[in-house]
Amino acid sequence: MAKGMTYLKKDDQVEVTAGKDKGRVGKVLQVFPDKERALVERINMIKRHTKPTEMNQQGQIVNREATIHVSNLQLICPECTKTGKVGKKFLEDGTKVRFCKSCGESIESK
Numbered sequence: 001m002a003k004g005m006t007y008l009k010k011d012d013q014v015e016v017t018a019g020k021d022k023g024r025v026g027k028v029l030q031v032f033p034d035k036e037r038a039l040v041e042r043i044n045m046i047k048r049h050t051k052p053t054e055m056n057q058q059g060q061i062v063n064r065e066a067t068i069h070v071s072n073l074q075l076i077c078p079e080c081t082k083t084g085k086v087g088k089k090f091l092e093d094g095t096k097v098r099f100c101k102s103c104g105e106s107i108e109s110k
Contacts, residue, residue, distance in 0.1 A: 006033050006070050007086045007098060012107075013076040015083050016043055019068070025076065029065070037067035044068045079105040 008014065012028045026040040046066045052059045074083040077100035084102040091097060098107040 003036070004033050006031060006036060006038070007075065007088075008038055008070055008073065013078070014038075014040060014073040015076055016040070016068070016072060017074050017083075018072040019044070021068075028073075031070075032067060035067070036070050038070055038073060039065055039067050040073065041065065075107065077103060077105065077107060079103055 008028055008031050010028055010031060013025060014028055015025050016022055021043045024043055026043045028038050029041055030039040032038065042065065044066045045063050048062045048064055050056065050060055050062055075086050076083050080100060080103040082100075082102055084100055086107065087099050087101050088096060089099055099105065100107055
């Protein structure tokens with residue numbers, strides 16, 4: 001895959017294939033194609049230490065998601081509910097869509 005390209009989009013269901021969260025499923029919150037990373041809900045949680053500010057008088061430790069590389073994520077097909085490879089094709093009207101190579105159905109969110 002070329003730098004800056006990814007097959008993932010916001011609100012896709014993905015499964016983690018490597019790392020400490022291997023096997024877990026989550027929803028993509030944000031994609032960073034230039035860095036080839038994605039932010040996935042409740043995956044790769046880190047502790048962020050914040051300093052006291054005017055609004056927040058006390059400092060605290062906040063749990064939040066960190067980005068994960070897209071090579072460690074695999075898209076879950078909404079039709080066959082399996083993880084698999086993703087292909088791209090053009091429809092008759094000229095629109096480009098992603099499709100599941102296992103079942104052949106379109107993956108595009110409705």
